[in-house]
Amino acid sequence: MSAVGLIARHEWRRLAVAPFAWTLAAVVVALMAWQFLLALQGFIDLAPKLGGLKDAPGVTDLVALPLLRSFSNLLMLLVPLITMRTFAGERRAATLPLLLASGVGDARIVLGKYLGALGYVLALVALVALMPLALGAGTTLDLGKLAAATLGLALFAAALTALGVLCSAWAAQPALAAAATLALTALLAVVDAGARLQGVANAGINYLALPTHLEPFFRGIVASVDAMYFMLLAGVALALAVRRLGALRTRAD
Amino acid sequence: MSTPILALDAVSRRLAGRMVVHGLDLAIARGEVLGLLGVNGAGKTTTLRMMAGVLAPSAGTVRLGGEDLYEQPELARRRIGYLPETPPLHAELTAQEFLTFCARLRGLARGAVAAAIDRTLERCALGEVRHRPIGALSKGWRQRIGIAQAIVHAPELIVLDEPASGLDPVQALKLRELVRGLGRDHAVVLSTHVLPDVAACCDRVAILHQGVLRHTGPADGAAPGALRVGVGTPLTAADWAALAPVAAAEPIAPMRWRVRLRADATPADLAAALVGRGVGLTELRADDTPLEATFLAIAAGDTAAAA
Known part of the structure; x- marks a missing residue:
C-alpha cells in the first residue's frame, strides 16, 4: 500500500474509534432525516394540488433536491469540524513529528490526510443521498437529476475539505483552523452577493463564488466548467497546504 | 571511529531570530551510543530534530550515510527512528494498531510487520498492554510505546529525546539496558538530564551550551592528554x-x-x-574528571562569565 493510502486508511481508523465521528454522523443523519420527513409530508399535502398542473414538479424537485441543497449548507459547518484535526490537531497533540520524521514526502502526507478526511465527508454525503433514494421503492425519481446533484455535492465537499486541510495546516490550534475554514468558505459563498443584488451574474466575481458552480448541479446540469472549478479550488488549496507543511520543517513548531 | 552513519557539518539553526545551534560538527557511527547533554535551552532538542529530519538546518549539512538528509528526506524513512520529547502517540488506538501503522509508515513490508511488532513489544516489555488503548495507559507505558515506534522498523540511527522522562527507577534501569542493547547494532543518540544514565549507557558524550558544542569525550569522563x-x-x-x-x-x-x-x-x-x-x-x-564536574564546569563557567 502506498504511503498516501496508508495515511488515509489510518485517518479512517482513527475516526472509526473516535466517539466524535460517530456522534457527528448520528447528529447529521437525525437532522437530515427530520428535514426529509418534513419535506416528504409537505409533498404529500401538496400532491393533490399538483395533479392538475402541467409539468408539475415531482418528488425529486420538491423533496430530494431541497434536502441535498440544505445539506450543502450544513456541510459548510461540518467540514471545518472534521478537517481541523488533520494537521492542527496533530500539532496540538505534538504528534506531527511522527509524520514529518517518517521520510514520507509532504505532498503524500497532505494527500493522505485529505483523502482520509474526504472519505468521512463523502460517507456523510452518501448517507444523506440514500434518504431520497429510498423513495424509489414507492415512486418514480428523476435519477439523472439526483445523480447530478449528488455529484455536485461530492465535488463541493471535496473542495471544502481541501480548504479545511489548508486551514488546518496553517493554524496551530484546531479551533482556529475550524474558524478559518468557516470564514473562508462563507466568504466564497457570498463573495458575489453584492454583484447579484445589482443584477450582475456573469462577472468574474460570480465565477469565484461557490453557489455559482453548485447550483447548476441541483438543476440537473453537469458542466465541465463547474466541475473544474471545484477541482481547481481543491488542487490549489492542497498545493498551498503542501507548501505550508514544507515551511513547518524550516520553522519552529 | 568507523565510517559515521550520521555527520553534522557546520550545522547552525536560527529560531525566532535567535541562533539556537551554532556551527555544530558531530558524527556518530554504528555501534555507538552518543549522549547529548546540556542545560535547558542549550539547543539539544533542536539538534535532535535536525538529526531526525524534522527541522532543516539554517546552515550546514546533515548527512546520513554520506547523503544530504534534507535533499533526500526519504532517506529517513527506513534508516532513522525518532522519539521526540513528547512521544507522538495516537491515543485512540491500541499499542499494536499504532505500531502497525508506524512500521508500515516507515516502509516495512506487510509480511514483515507482525514479526517486527512482536520483536519490538518484547524488547520494550510491552506485551501485556499491546491490545489496550494508548490513551488509557500511564505515562511510563506511553513513553515505552514512544521508544517502540522509534525502533520498530530497525533503523540504523535511533534518535531519542529525553527517553527516560516519566519512567520510574525500575523502568529507567530497563531503559538503560535497552539503549545499551540497541547501541550494539545501531547508532543511538540520546539527550537526557540524568547524568548517571549517560555514564551507564553512552560511549561518548557531547555537551552543548548556548548552542555551541563545548565538549566531546568518552562518557566515563576521562580526558586524554x-x-x-x-x-x-x-x-x-x-x-x-x-x-x-x-x-x-x-x-x-x-x-x-x-x-x-x-x-x-x-x-x-x-x-x-x-x-x-x-x-x-x-x-x-x-x-579523569567525572562527567558531572565537566558538565557543571561548562555551565558554571558561562554563569560566571555572565555575572
Whole structure:
C-alpha cells in the first residue's frame, strides 16, 4: 500500500474509534432525516394540488433536491469540524513529528490526510443521498437529476475539505483552523452577493463564488466548467497546504 | 571511529531570530551510543530534530550515510527512528494498531510487520498492554510505546529525546539496558538530564551550551592528554604559560590545576619543568574528571562569565 493510502486508511481508523465521528454522523443523519420527513409530508399535502398542473414538479424537485441543497449548507459547518484535526490537531497533540520524521514526502502526507478526511465527508454525503433514494421503492425519481446533484455535492465537499486541510495546516490550534475554514468558505459563498443584488451574474466575481458552480448541479446540469472549478479550488488549496507543511520543517513548531 | 552513519557539518539553526545551534560538527557511527547533554535551552532538542529530519538546518549539512538528509528526506524513512520529547502517540488506538501503522509508515513490508511488532513489544516489555488503548495507559507505558515506534522498523540511527522522562527507577534501569542493547547494532543518540544514565549507557558524550558544542569525550569522563597537577607554591596562569610543555592550564583549587600538554610533551617533561623552577610537586596524575564536574564546569563557567 502506498504511503498516501496508508495515511488515509489510518485517518479512517482513527475516526472509526473516535466517539466524535460517530456522534457527528448520528447528529447529521437525525437532522437530515427530520428535514426529509418534513419535506416528504409537505409533498404529500401538496400532491393533490399538483395533479392538475402541467409539468408539475415531482418528488425529486420538491423533496430530494431541497434536502441535498440544505445539506450543502450544513456541510459548510461540518467540514471545518472534521478537517481541523488533520494537521492542527496533530500539532496540538505534538504528534506531527511522527509524520514529518517518517521520510514520507509532504505532498503524500497532505494527500493522505485529505483523502482520509474526504472519505468521512463523502460517507456523510452518501448517507444523506440514500434518504431520497429510498423513495424509489414507492415512486418514480428523476435519477439523472439526483445523480447530478449528488455529484455536485461530492465535488463541493471535496473542495471544502481541501480548504479545511489548508486551514488546518496553517493554524496551530484546531479551533482556529475550524474558524478559518468557516470564514473562508462563507466568504466564497457570498463573495458575489453584492454583484447579484445589482443584477450582475456573469462577472468574474460570480465565477469565484461557490453557489455559482453548485447550483447548476441541483438543476440537473453537469458542466465541465463547474466541475473544474471545484477541482481547481481543491488542487490549489492542497498545493498551498503542501507548501505550508514544507515551511513547518524550516520553522519552529 | 568507523565510517559515521550520521555527520553534522557546520550545522547552525536560527529560531525566532535567535541562533539556537551554532556551527555544530558531530558524527556518530554504528555501534555507538552518543549522549547529548546540556542545560535547558542549550539547543539539544533542536539538534535532535535536525538529526531526525524534522527541522532543516539554517546552515550546514546533515548527512546520513554520506547523503544530504534534507535533499533526500526519504532517506529517513527506513534508516532513522525518532522519539521526540513528547512521544507522538495516537491515543485512540491500541499499542499494536499504532505500531502497525508506524512500521508500515516507515516502509516495512506487510509480511514483515507482525514479526517486527512482536520483536519490538518484547524488547520494550510491552506485551501485556499491546491490545489496550494508548490513551488509557500511564505515562511510563506511553513513553515505552514512544521508544517502540522509534525502533520498530530497525533503523540504523535511533534518535531519542529525553527517553527516560516519566519512567520510574525500575523502568529507567530497563531503559538503560535497552539503549545499551540497541547501541550494539545501531547508532543511538540520546539527550537526557540524568547524568548517571549517560555514564551507564553512552560511549561518548557531547555537551552543548548556548548552542555551541563545548565538549566531546568518552562518557566515563576521562580526558586524554589532560593532567591534574598539585603544586606546593601558588602559581598564576602566566606562570603556567611560561612552561614549555604546557598548552593550557586552568585552576581547580588554589594549589591544584588541570593542565593540558603540548602534543610533543610528556608528563615527565612537565615534572622536570616544574622541579626546575623550584615548584613543589604534590600531585601529578591523569585527569579523569567525572562527567558531572565537566558538565557543571561548562555551565558554571558561562554563569560566571555572565555575572
